[in-house]
Amino acid sequence: MTKTSGNLALNTGATMKTFDVRRSAGPVKRKKPVLKPKRVSVSATPRREVVQQAQVKAIRQQLAFQRLRMLLGAILTIFVIAGAFAFVVYRQATILEMNFKNLAIERQISRLDQERGQISEELAQKTNLDLIRQQAMDKLGLQDPAGSQLVQVVIPQSDRIIFAQPSAGTSENEAFLASVYRTVEGYFKSLNQQGKVK
Numbered sequence: 001m002t003k004t005s006g007n008l009a010l011n012t013g014a015t016m017k018t019f020d021v022r023r024s025a026g027p028v029k030r031k032k033p034v035l036k037p038k039r040v041s042v043s044a045t046p047r048r049e050v051v052q053q054a055q056v057k058a059i060r061q062q063l064a065f066q067r068l069r070m071l072l073g074a075i076l077t078i079f080v081i082a083g084a085f086a087f088v089v090y091r092q093a094t095i096l097e098m099n100f101k102n103l104a105i106e107r108q109i110s111r112l113d114q115e116r117g118q119i120s121e122e123l124a125q126k127t128n129l130d131l132i133r134q135q136a137m138d139k140l141g142l143q144d145p146a147g148s149q150l151v152q153v154v155i156p157q158s159d160r161i162i163f164a165q166p167s168a169g170t171s172e173n174e175a176f177l178a179s180v181y182r183t184v185e186g187y188f189k190s191l192n193q194q195g196k197v198k
Helices: 048-126 129-139 170-197
Strands: none
Touching: none
C-alpha cells in the first residue's frame, strides 16, 4: 500500500510493507536464506598432481635455503677460525723475527767488545811508560815523587757496611756525629793495623 499524503508522498520509490502480526505463543522464526553453491569449472581448479608438485617444490626451496644458510655459516666460521689462526701465526712470526734480530745484535755487540779489547791490548802494548815519564819531566817540568810522597793504600778483600742509628733530636745529633767520627776513626785505624801487619 502506498501513501499518497504526508512526508512520504513524494517518495515514490519507498514502499511500506505491512505485515499481519499475530500474537503467537512462541518466538518468531525467520527463514534462513538459502545459499546457492557457486559452480566452478573443472579447468579453474588445479589438479592434485599440480598441487603436490607445487608443495614439493616449496619444500625443496626451503631445504635448499636451509642448506645454503648452513653452508654460509660453516664457511664464515672457517674463515673466522682461519683468520684467528693466521693472526696468531703472524704474531709468532714477528716475535721470532725480532728474536733473530736481537740475537744478531747481541753477536755484533760481543764481536765489537772483542775488537775493543784487542785494540786496548794493542794500545797497551804500544804504550811506553818510560817515554811518557821522560816527556812529562822534559816538557811539563814534572818530577818523580819522593819516598815520603808515595802513599800505599791497602784495599781489604771484603767490604764492610757500617750502619748508624737515626737521630731523634739536636742533642742526639751531636752524639750521632761523634759516633760517626769514632766509627770512621776506628775504620782507618783498623786499615793502618792491617797495613802494618802485612
